[in-house]
Amino acid sequence: MATAHSRTAARLMVSPAVILLFLWMIVPLGMTIWFSFLRYNLLTPGNESFAGFDNYYYFLTNAAFWQALTNTLTLVLGVLAITVIGGVLLALLLDQPFWGQGVVRVMVIAPFFVMPTVSALVWKNMFMNPVNGMFAHIAKTLGLQPFDFLAHAPLASIILIVAWSWLPFSTLILLTALQSLDREQQEAAEMDGASPLARFWYLTVPHLTRSITVVVLIQTIFLLSVFAEILVTTNGGPGNASTNIPYLVYAQSLLSFDVGGGSAGGIVAVILANIVAIFLMRMIGKNLET
Amino acid sequence: MSRKTTQTRRTVVTIAAWSIGFLIFFPILWTILMSFKSEGDAIKAPLAMLTSPWSLESYHEVQERSNYALHFWNSVVLSVGSTIAALIIAVPAAWSMAFVPGKRTKDLLMWMLSTKMMPAVGVLVPMYLLFRDFGLLDSRAGLVAVLTLINLPIVVWMLYTYFKEIPGEILEAARMDGASLRAEILYVLTPMAVPGIASTMLLNIILAWNEAFWTLQLTTSKAAPLTQFIASYSSPEGLFYAKLSAASTMAIAPILILGWFSQKQLVRGLTFGAVK
Incomplete structure (x- = not known):
């Protein structure tokens, strides 16, 4: 059915998407690489000069970078731990028959649709505020000293906020996976006398492994770029206590106007994301064999 | 039992x-x-x-003090505008990849996906400078372009997985029955493709509405959508809980409603078809 004529037409139809994405990929990224080798500060325009690897050297040897890297990894791993474990438990629960499944499902998914600036500010003010927040009110009722979450445990608080936004995603995907589980196989195992634990371990877990991998990889891509939640809650502080790599790059380039240093940081972030991306692409690529 | x-x-x-x-x-x-x-x-x-x-x-005050309607409208223009633009580019691309696949189709799809893996901060500096030099900072047009590009890979992928499910035999059967190309597209393909296009559109509007990196970096006031407007409540200025709540409720309500309709497509769209 594919004639030479239709092939040409097909190529023409694909080309706008390809050309646009190619430009989007290559032009800004090329500029970032170029800037990363320059001494370039927005406060002293016209004084750009070649800097070699100096920007990388300063960025990577700065104590702030190592703290930001640690914070980025803590944030990613913390949110992953909560959302994957919580997501599996929640999906197993919601997969059981109970009254009002539709309503509960909607309530559980809802946080995913809340824009990052809203979820961060709602948690920051209505819940974590040490004077008027709900946690402070509860602490006072119990006769305890209110805890200033964002001042004393900034990173943990941000992990909680981000985990709340992403828990619905993992739950929804794992629930979808559970529902595609082969019921007949389950029943056969039950007839053969397999205990519920054995059925879970030998049938459900292997079935879920693939979906968990997908959840982990996709969330990692997004979690490596958490930005808005940090901007509106702590501004990366106190000190650098809640600065991650995206926030550090933003602060360096748009708050300190150091284009060269910020660009070097941007390239470091790209390299980090690519390490994860390679694994994700393999997963999805395998699925494409049809 | x-x-x-x-x-x-x-x-x-x-x-x-x-x-x-x-x-x-x-x-x-x-x-x-x-x-x-x-x-x-x-x-x-x-x-x-x-x-x-x-x-x-609080609802009255939010509108009176800060022209809430403008920011709401900006969110609508940015999310719907970028979605339509992405669909116009992606529908023909996904269509031809699904129905006239070549040797390189798979590589092309994977490459498109890889552009989505690039973290935004990696191109923050040049994008900011380009926007500044072209006078696009705080403009809706500039932001529509960026949002179109960042969601284009997801749109192509989602459409591709939907189109792929339309059986080729149906087209051949229609042709055997003497349907013209026009009739084939209009009466056979389109009705089968519409649900897929609609759910792709829905998911993409949600993603664009909640996008909070470029909207925060590239807008300040005039073109600011709700993400940026709500962020302005992060600086404490006396009593603002009720107003923040009212602004937030109006910002998330439309998306919560759209979200309920797109639950199933969400999984498929966000996992690039890896989980259905």
């Missing part, structure tokens, strides 16, 4: 699921409730707040 134990079990699961669901939904519910209180009542202890009188005062 006796009937009684399944009933007991069902009751226990119901209680557990409702409690956890309520707990997860609670911050949203609380925000909605608080938006119908006055500023003075909003910061009271939880019980006192609940029993205080209801009012629409």
Whole structure:
């Protein structure tokens, strides 16, 4: 059915998407690489000069970078731990028959649709505020000293906020996976006398492994770029206590106007994301064999 | 298993699921409730707040003080505009990849996906400078272009997985029956493709509405969508809980509703077809 004529037409139809994405990929990224080798500060325009690897050297040897890297990894791993474990438990629960499944499902998914600036500010003010927040009110009722979450445990608080936004995603995907589980196989195992634990371990877990991998990889891509939640809650502080790599790059380039240093940081972030991306692409690529 | 134990079990699961669901939904519910209180009542202890009188005062004030309608409209223009632009580019591309696949189709799809993996901060500096030099900072047109490009890979992928499910035999059958190309597209393909296009559109509007990196970096006031407008509440300026709640409720309500319609497509869209 594919004639030479239709092939040409097909190529023409694909080309706008390809050309646009190619430009989007290559032009800004090329500029970032170029800037990363320059001494370039927005406060002293016209004084750009070649800097070699100096920007990388300063960025990577700065104590702030190592703290930001640690914070980025803590944030990613913390949110992953909560959302994957919580997501599996929640999906197993919601997969059981109970009254009002539709309503509960909607309530559980809802946080995913809340824009990052809203979820961060709602948690920051209505819940974590040490004077008027709900946690402070509860602490006072119990006769305890209110805890200033964002001042004393900034990173943990941000992990909680981000985990709340992403828990619905993992739950929804794992629930979808559970529902595609082969019921007949389950029943056969039950007839053969397999205990519920054995059925879970030998049938459900292997079935879920693939979906968990997908959840982990996709969330990692997004979690490596958490930005808005940090901007509106702590501004990366106190000190650098809640600065991650995206926030550090933003602060360096748009708050300190150091284009060269910020660009070097941007390239470091790209390299980090690519390490994860390679694994994700393999997963999805395998699925494409049809 | 006796009937009684399944009933007991069902009751226990119901209680557990409702409690956890309520707990997860609670911050949203609380925000909605608080938006119908006055500023003075909003910061009271939880019980006192609940029993205080209801009012629409915060909704009025949010609009009067800050032209909320403008930011809402910006969000609509940015999300719908970028989605339509992405669809115009992606439908023909996904169509031809699904129906006239070549040797390189798979590589092309994977490459498109890889562009989505690039973290935004990697191109923050040049994008900011390009926008500044072309006078696009704080303009809706510039942001529509960026949002179109960042969501284009997802749109192509989603459409591709939907189109792929349309069986080629149906087209051949139509052709055997003497349908013209025009009739084939109009009466056979389009009805089968519409649900896929609609759900792709829905998911993409949601993603663009909530996008909070480029909207925060590239807008300040005139073209600022709701993400940026809400972020302006991060600087404390006296009593603002009720107003923040009202602004937030209006910002998330449309997406919550759209989201309920797109639950199933969400999984497929966000996992690039890896989980269905």
